[in-house]
Amino acid sequence: MKHILFLVFLCLSVQLNASDKHEHLTDLLHSFGDNGEYAKMDSVYKLITREKHYREDKLYALNNDLDYARFLNQKGDYARAYGLLTQTREKASATENLSEKDSLYIHLQGIKAISTYEIAYGQWQNNQLPEARNTAAEAIKLLEQLKDSVNLAEAYNLSGVIHRRLFMFDNAISLYEKALVLTESMKNYNLASIIVSNISILYNEVGKNEEAIQVSRKMFAYPQTDTQTLDYRIEQVNKLCNHAILLANNHLLNNALDTLQLANRELQPEMPNGLKLLAYTQYGRVLRDLGKTSQALQYFQKAMSYKATTSNQANIANLEYLYGYMLFHDTDSLAQARHHIMKAVEFARKYPSGLLPKALLALAEIEAKRHENQLSYQLVLEAYKANEKLNDQYFHNRLSGFQAELDLKEKDLQIAGINEKRAADRAAYLARTYTIGGILIVMVLLLVILTISMHKRKIAFNLKQLKLQKEIKEKEMQSQLLLTDMHKKMTEQYICGLEDSNNRISKELHDGVCNDLLSIEIKMQQTGTLSLSTQLYQVREELRNLSHQLATPVFNNFSLYQVLTLYAEKLKSLKNIHVECYIEESIKQLSLPPEHIQQVYRILQEIASNLIKHADAKNAYITASYESGKVNLIIEDDGKGFSTAHPVKESSGLGLKNIQERCVQLQGGCEITSKEQHGTVIHFWFPA
Incomplete structure (x- = not known):
C-alpha cells in the first residue's frame, strides 16, 4: 500500500513539474x-x-539504464543487473554510422565501457571469477581507448581484486600499481589509500612482510583533506589498525603498539562499534605479545563489550580466539577460555580459514587440561586435517594462480609472436611494395627519358628537315634568281642587239636606199616621168620614216610626261584611226631614268604598230595614270581583236613578246585581253 501511495504522489509531482521532469526523475x-x-x-x-522522452532519446535512456543497473549491483541483485547491463552495452555498441570524432560516439563508447566494468563487478561479487577477469580486461581496454583515467583506475583496482581472489598475485600487484599511478596523478588520495592497503595486504599474504610495511606507510604520506570530518577519522583509524596488523605480523611489536596508540587516540564515541572492536582486539593482542597481560585483558574486555553490536563475524571470531587463548594461558578461567574458543571454532568450521587450526589446537589443549584426552586427540587430529586441507587448498589455489598467470603469459607471448609475424609480414610486404614501386618508378623514368630522347630526336630530325627544306628553297631561289638574271641579261642583249640592228638598218636605209631613191627620183624628174617620180617620193618618205622609227631616240632631256604627250600628238595625226589620250597630271612629277623612258617609248611604238597594221580599228584610247607607286598604261581599241586560245600571226606574236620582255626590263608586268570582233586591251605597269 505504501508503494502505491508513493507512486501516486510521484506521478502527481512529475506532472506538476513537467518542464524539468526528466532531470527530476533522474535525480x-x-x-x-x-x-x-x-x-x-x-x-x-x-x-x-x-516516458516519451525515454523512448525518443537514446542517450537519455542508456544513461538511466546504466545508473539503475549500477544500483542493482549495489543492492546485490546481480542477475537483473547483468541482464540490463548486457542490453545497455549492446545498444551502446551500435555506433557504425557515427564518426569517432562525434560527441555522441564518445558518449556511447563511455556507456559501453562502464557497462562492461559493472558486469565484471557483478561477476566478481557472484564469485564468477574467470568470467569477471575477462570482462574486467575488456573494460580496461575500452577505458584506455577513451583515456578515462577516473574509471580506468577503478577498473585496474577491480581487476587486481579479481586476480587476487584467483591467487594470481603477480598480476594483481601489477594491476594495483597501475591503478595507484593513476589515482596519485589525479590526486585522488582516498582511492589511493585503499589501493595501497590492498597492495600491502597482498604482500603480506605472499610473505613479503617488509614490502607490505613499506607500501602501507605510503598511506600516511598523502596530503590530508577534510581532517575534521567523521568519515576521515574513521578511515584514519582503519588505516592505523591495518598498518599495526602488518607490523605485528612482522614481529615489530613496539611499532605496532605505537600505531595502535595513535588509533586509540583517534577513536570517538560516535564511530562504528565494529571499528572499536577491531582496534581494541589488536591492542590487546600486541600488549599480550609484549608480556603486558593485565593491560591486554583490559583491552580484550573492552573489545568484548562491542561484540553484540558488531556485524563483522570474522573479527568477532578472531577476538573470541585471542581472548580465550589468553584466558587459558595467563589466567585460571579455564571454563571461560573454553567457552570463547569454542565459539571461535564454531565460526571457523562454518567459514574455514587460518583461524580454524589454531582455534582447534587451543581447544584441544583446554580439553587435555580437563582430562578429556580422547576429545583432545580428536581435536588435534581435526586441527591437523584442517591445516592440511587449508594448505592443500592454498597451494592448489596458488598453483592455479601460477597456471593462470602462465597461461596469460603464454597468450601474451603468442600474441607477441603473432604481432611479430604480422610486423615481419608487413615489413616484407612493404619491402616488396617498395621494390616493385621502385622498379615501376625506374621503368617510368626510363620510359620518360626514352620518350624525351625520341621527342628530341624527332625535333632534331624536323629541324634538320626544315633546314634542308630551307636550303632547298634557298637553292631554288638562287636558281630562280640566276634564271631571272640570265633571262634579264638575254633580254637586255636581245633588246640591245635589236636596237643595234634597228640603228644599222635605219642607217643603211637612210644613207643607202634613201640616197639611191633620191638620185633615181632626180633623174626621173629630169626625164619627165612625173608619176613615177611621185611614187618614188612616197616610197622614199616611208623609208625615211621607217629609218627614223628604227633609230633609237635620245631621251636624256625628256620626262615621261613629255614623251607620252609628244607620242600621243603624233598618234592623233594619223588619218585612218581616231586616237584619244588621257594623261594624269601626277605623271608630271615622275622622274625616270632615260633607259626606262626609252623602254616605255618602244612599248608604245610596238603597240601602235600592231594597232595600225593588224587591228583594223577605227578608235583607240590611251590612258596613263600613277597610283600607289606604280605607273599604269592602258591602250584599248575597237578593232577586230584575236582569240587568246589560237596562235596569232608570227609578226604579231613577236611584237607581243617584245612588249612583255620590255615590261620585265621595267620590273613590271603586262596583261593582254582580247576577243575576236570585240577589240583588244593592253594593260602594262611598272614601278616609279
Missing part, C-alpha cells in the same frame, strides 16, 4: 539508489521507462 533515481531505498528506486525507474 530521484540517484537519490534513492545512493541512500539504499531500492523499492522507491525501482518505482522511479518504471516511471522513467514509460
Whole structure:
C-alpha cells in the first residue's frame, strides 16, 4: 500500500513539474539508489521507462539504464543487473554510422565501457571469477581507448581484486600499481589509500612482510583533506589498525603498539562499534605479545563489550580466539577460555580459514587440561586435517594462480609472436611494395627519358628537315634568281642587239636606199616621168620614216610626261584611226631614268604598230595614270581583236613578246585581253 501511495504522489509531482521532469526523475533515481531505498528506486525507474522522452532519446535512456543497473549491483541483485547491463552495452555498441570524432560516439563508447566494468563487478561479487577477469580486461581496454583515467583506475583496482581472489598475485600487484599511478596523478588520495592497503595486504599474504610495511606507510604520506570530518577519522583509524596488523605480523611489536596508540587516540564515541572492536582486539593482542597481560585483558574486555553490536563475524571470531587463548594461558578461567574458543571454532568450521587450526589446537589443549584426552586427540587430529586441507587448498589455489598467470603469459607471448609475424609480414610486404614501386618508378623514368630522347630526336630530325627544306628553297631561289638574271641579261642583249640592228638598218636605209631613191627620183624628174617620180617620193618618205622609227631616240632631256604627250600628238595625226589620250597630271612629277623612258617609248611604238597594221580599228584610247607607286598604261581599241586560245600571226606574236620582255626590263608586268570582233586591251605597269 505504501508503494502505491508513493507512486501516486510521484506521478502527481512529475506532472506538476513537467518542464524539468526528466532531470527530476533522474535525480530521484540517484537519490534513492545512493541512500539504499531500492523499492522507491525501482518505482522511479518504471516511471522513467514509460516516458516519451525515454523512448525518443537514446542517450537519455542508456544513461538511466546504466545508473539503475549500477544500483542493482549495489543492492546485490546481480542477475537483473547483468541482464540490463548486457542490453545497455549492446545498444551502446551500435555506433557504425557515427564518426569517432562525434560527441555522441564518445558518449556511447563511455556507456559501453562502464557497462562492461559493472558486469565484471557483478561477476566478481557472484564469485564468477574467470568470467569477471575477462570482462574486467575488456573494460580496461575500452577505458584506455577513451583515456578515462577516473574509471580506468577503478577498473585496474577491480581487476587486481579479481586476480587476487584467483591467487594470481603477480598480476594483481601489477594491476594495483597501475591503478595507484593513476589515482596519485589525479590526486585522488582516498582511492589511493585503499589501493595501497590492498597492495600491502597482498604482500603480506605472499610473505613479503617488509614490502607490505613499506607500501602501507605510503598511506600516511598523502596530503590530508577534510581532517575534521567523521568519515576521515574513521578511515584514519582503519588505516592505523591495518598498518599495526602488518607490523605485528612482522614481529615489530613496539611499532605496532605505537600505531595502535595513535588509533586509540583517534577513536570517538560516535564511530562504528565494529571499528572499536577491531582496534581494541589488536591492542590487546600486541600488549599480550609484549608480556603486558593485565593491560591486554583490559583491552580484550573492552573489545568484548562491542561484540553484540558488531556485524563483522570474522573479527568477532578472531577476538573470541585471542581472548580465550589468553584466558587459558595467563589466567585460571579455564571454563571461560573454553567457552570463547569454542565459539571461535564454531565460526571457523562454518567459514574455514587460518583461524580454524589454531582455534582447534587451543581447544584441544583446554580439553587435555580437563582430562578429556580422547576429545583432545580428536581435536588435534581435526586441527591437523584442517591445516592440511587449508594448505592443500592454498597451494592448489596458488598453483592455479601460477597456471593462470602462465597461461596469460603464454597468450601474451603468442600474441607477441603473432604481432611479430604480422610486423615481419608487413615489413616484407612493404619491402616488396617498395621494390616493385621502385622498379615501376625506374621503368617510368626510363620510359620518360626514352620518350624525351625520341621527342628530341624527332625535333632534331624536323629541324634538320626544315633546314634542308630551307636550303632547298634557298637553292631554288638562287636558281630562280640566276634564271631571272640570265633571262634579264638575254633580254637586255636581245633588246640591245635589236636596237643595234634597228640603228644599222635605219642607217643603211637612210644613207643607202634613201640616197639611191633620191638620185633615181632626180633623174626621173629630169626625164619627165612625173608619176613615177611621185611614187618614188612616197616610197622614199616611208623609208625615211621607217629609218627614223628604227633609230633609237635620245631621251636624256625628256620626262615621261613629255614623251607620252609628244607620242600621243603624233598618234592623233594619223588619218585612218581616231586616237584619244588621257594623261594624269601626277605623271608630271615622275622622274625616270632615260633607259626606262626609252623602254616605255618602244612599248608604245610596238603597240601602235600592231594597232595600225593588224587591228583594223577605227578608235583607240590611251590612258596613263600613277597610283600607289606604280605607273599604269592602258591602250584599248575597237578593232577586230584575236582569240587568246589560237596562235596569232608570227609578226604579231613577236611584237607581243617584245612588249612583255620590255615590261620585265621595267620590273613590271603586262596583261593582254582580247576577243575576236570585240577589240583588244593592253594593260602594262611598272614601278616609279
